[in-house]
Amino acid sequence: MWILWVVLAIVVIFLLWLWGSYNGLVQARLQVKNSWSQIDVQLKRRFDLIPNLVETVKGYKNFERDTLEAVTKARTAVQQVPEGNIADRAKAEGELGAALGRLMVVVERYPELKANQNFLALQEELTGTENRISFSRQAYNDSVQGYNVKTQTFPSNIVANMFNFKKEEPFLQATENEAERKAPKVSF
Amino acid sequence: MWEQIRSNRTRSIILVALMGAFLVGIGWLLGVGIADSGTGGVVVAILLFIILSLLAYFQGDSILLSVAGARKIKREDHPRLYNVVEEMKIAASLPTIPDIYIIDDPSLNAFATGRDINHASVAITSGLLEKLNRDELQGVIAHEIGHIKNRDVLLMAMCSVLLGTIVILSFYGSRLMIFGGMSGGSRRSGSRDNRGGGGAAIIVVIALLLAILAPIFAQLIYLAVSRRREYLADASSALYTRNPEGLASALEKLAASTAPVKNANQATAPMYIVNPFRNRNASPTDWTSTHPPIQERIRILRAMAGNVSYTTYNEAYKTVKHSSGGVMSSQAAASVPGAAFVAGTQQGPVEEPATAKVDRAREVSNLMYKLDDYSIIDCECGTRLKVPPALRGQTVRCPHCGRRHQA
Numbered sequence: 001m002w003i004l005w006v007v008l009a010i011v012v013i014f015l016l017w018l019w020g021s022y023n024g025l026v027q028a029r030l031q032v033k034n035s036w037s038q039i040d041v042q043l044k045r046r047f048d049l050i051p052n053l054v055e056t057v058k059g060y061k062n063f064e065r066d067t068l069e070a071v072t073k074a075r076t077a078v079q080q081v082p083e084g085n086i087a088d089r090a091k092a093e094g095e096l097g098a099a100l101g102r103l104m105v106v107v108e109r110y111p112e113l114k115a116n117q118n119f120l121a122l123q124e125e126l127t128g129t130e131n132r133i134s135f136s137r138q139a140y141n142d143s144v145q146g147y148n149v150k151t152q153t154f155p156s157n158i159v160a161n162m163f164n165f166k167k168e169e170p171f172l173q174a175t176e177n178e179a180e181r182k183a184p185k186v187s188f
Numbered sequence: 189m190w191e192q193i194r195s196n197r198t199r200s201i202i203l204v205a206l207m208g209a210f211l212v213g214i215g216w217l218l219g220v221g222i223a224d225s226g227t228g229g230v231v232v233a234i235l236l237f238i239i240l241s242l243l244a245y246f247q248g249d250s251i252l253l254s255v256a257g258a259r260k261i262k263r264e265d266h267p268r269l270y271n272v273v274e275e276m277k278i279a280a281s282l283p284t285i286p287d288i289y290i291i292d293d294p295s296l297n298a299f300a301t302g303r304d305i306n307h308a309s310v311a312i313t314s315g316l317l318e319k320l321n322r323d324e325l326q327g328v329i330a331h332e333i334g335h336i337k338n339r340d341v342l343l344m345a346m347c348s349v350l351l352g353t354i355v356i357l358s359f360y361g362s363r364l365m366i367f368g369g370m371s372g373g374s375r376r377s378g379s380r381d382n383r384g385g386g387g388a389a390i391i392v393v394i395a396l397l398l399a400i401l402a403p404i405f406a407q408l409i410y411l412a413v414s415r416r417r418e419y420l421a422d423a424s425s426a427l428y429t430r431n432p433e434g435l436a437s438a439l440e441k442l443a444a445s446t447a448p449v450k451n452a453n454q455a456t457a458p459m460y461i462v463n464p465f466r467n468r469n470a471s472p473t474d475w476t477s478t479h480p481p482i483q484e485r486i487r488i489l490r491a492m493a494g495n496v497s498y499t500t501y502n503e504a505y506k507t508v509k510h511s512s513g514g515v516m517s518s519q520a521a522a523s524v525p526g527a528a529f530v531a532g533t534q535q536g537p538v539e540e541p542a543t544a545k546v547d548r549a550r551e552v553s554n555l556m557y558k559l560d561d562y563s564i565i566d567c568e569c570g571t572r573l574k575v576p577p578a579l580r581g582q583t584v585r586c587p588h589c590g591r592r593h594q595a
C-alpha cells in the first residue's frame with residue numbers, strides 16, 4: 001500500500017519539475033523578445049535626436065555640407081525600410097551610425113562648435129544613446145544565450161522538445177559592416 | 189542565476205530568523221531582569237521585531253537614504269550620471285531605472301538600496317562623482333546595480349535595521365536593568381515567592397552578558413554574508429560592463445583615499461561599496477570587516493583575462509585566494525551567460541587630460557549649488573555667478589568684470 005504513496009510522490013515531484021522547467025523556458029523566451037524590442041527603443045531615440053543635432057551644427061557657417069547631408073540622407077533611408085525587414089533595417093541603422101561617427105570626427109575641426117553648450121549637451125546625449133544601443137544589443141545577446149542554454153542543455157532540453165520551443169535564437173553580430181571588422185590602417 | 193538567487197533567498201530567511209531569535213532571547217532575559225516576566229519581554233521583543241521588519245521592508249530604503257543625507261536628482265541635473273545609470277539598467281535588463289541620489293560629501297563612496305528590483309535606488313557621493321572618469325563610474329554603478337539584481341539590497345537593508353534594533357535594545361535594556369536592579373529590591377511584591385537575591389542576580393548577569401555579546405554575534409553573522417555579496421557584485425559589474433578594468437581602477441582610486449564618510453554609522457556601513465571605516469593598517473584577513481580588502485578585489489578583477497563571466501570570476505577568485513572553493517558554486521556560475529572579450533593591455537588607470545578632470549569637478553559643483561538652492565546668473569563676460577539664497581533679491585557684482593546683476 002505504501003508503495004502507492006511513493007509512486008504518487010515521485011509523480012508529483014516530476015510534475016513540479018516539469019512545471020518549473022516549462023515556466024523557466026517561457027520566461028527565457030519572453031526575455032529574448034523583450035530585449036529585442038529594447039534595441040528598437042534605443043534606435044528610435046537616436047533617430048529622434050538627429051534633427052536637433054543637425055540644426056545646431058547647421059548654424060555654424062562653413063560647416064561641411066556633405067557630412068551633414070550624409071547624416072540626413074542616412075536617416076531618411078532608415079525611415080524608408082519596410083516594417084519587418086530586419087536585415088535591411090540593421091544595414092540602414094549601421095550606415096546611420098557610421099554617418100554620425102564621421103560627423104563627430106569633422107566637428108573636431110570647429111573649436112567654437114565644440115565649446116557651444118547646446119552642442120556639448122547633444123554630444124553627451126548622442127554618446128549616451130550610442131552606448132545604450134550597444135548595451136541593449138549586449139543584453140539581447142545575453143538573453144539569447146540564456147535561452148539557448150536552456151533549450152539545449154540536459155534536462156531542460158527534454159521539456160523544450162516536448163513543447164516545441166525553438167532550438168536556437170540567432171545572436172546579433174557585432175557589426176554588419178565588413179569594413180569595420182578590419183583593423184584600421186595607420187600610416188604616418 | 190536562479191539558483192544563486194534562490195540560495196540567497198533561503199540564506200536571507202535563515203539569517204533574519206537567526207537575528208529574530210537573538211531579539212527574542214534578549215527580550216526574554218531583559219523581561220526577566222527588569223520586570224520579572226520572561227513572557228512579557230518576549231512579547232515586546234516579537235512585537236518590536238514585526239513592526240521593525242515591516243518598517244524596514246517598506247521604508248528601509250528611505251530611512252537609510254535620509255540617514256546618509258542623500259538627495260534625489262533628475263536627468264537634467266547631471267546627464268552623465270543619469271546616462272551611465274540608464275546604460276547599466278539596460279545591460280542588466282532591469283525593468284525600471286533605479287532612483288538616483290547624490291550625497292554631499294567629499295569622501296568617495298556609493299551604495300544601493302531598495303526592497304526589490306522595481307523600487308531600487310542608487311546613491312553616490314559628490315566626491316566620487318568628481319574623481320571618476322566615465323568608465324570607472326560605469327564600473328561602480330554596475331557594481332551597485334549588481335547588488336540590486338542579485339537581490340542583496342533587501343537583505344542588507346532589513347538586516348541593518350534589525351541589527352540596529354538589537355543594538356538599541358541591548359543598550360537601553362541593559363541600562364534599565366541596572367537601574368531597575370538598584371531600585372528593584374523594594375518593588376518585588378510580597379505576593380511573589382522571593383527566591384532571594386541570588387537567582388535574580390544571576391539572571392541579570394546573564395542578561396547583561398548577552399546584551400553585550402548579542403550585538404557582536406549578530407554583526408559577525410551579518411559580516412560573513414555581506415563579504416560574499418561584495419564579490420558577487422564585483423563579478424556582476426564585470427559582466428555588465430564587459431570591462432573589469434573600469435571597476436578595478438575605480439577601486440584603486442577608492443583605496444587611495446581614506447576620507448571618512450560623514451554620516452555612516454555601524455549599521456549602514458555594509459551598504460557602501462567600500463568600507464567607510466576602513467583603516468589602511470588593518471590586516472587583510474580582517475573578518476570583522478564588512479567588505480573584503482580592496483587590493484584583493486582589484487587583483488581578482490585584473491586576473492580575469494579574455495572572458496567575462498561568473499565562471500571566470502570564480503576561477504580568478506580561486507587563483508588569487510589560493511582556495512579550492514570559489515565564491516559561488518560552479519553550477520550557479522555556469523548558469524549565467526558570459527561573454528568573451530579581449531582584455532585591455534594596460535594594467536593601470538587610464539591617464540586622462542587635465543581638462544576632463546576640471547570639467548567633471550565643475551559639473552559636480554554646479555549640481556551641488558543647484559541642490560543647495562543657489563541661483564545661477566550668467567554674466568556677459570562669460571562668468572557664471574552662483575548666488576546663495578540669502579542674497580536673493582539684492583544686487584550682486586560680477587567679480588571679474590564688475591557688472592551689476594539682480595539676483
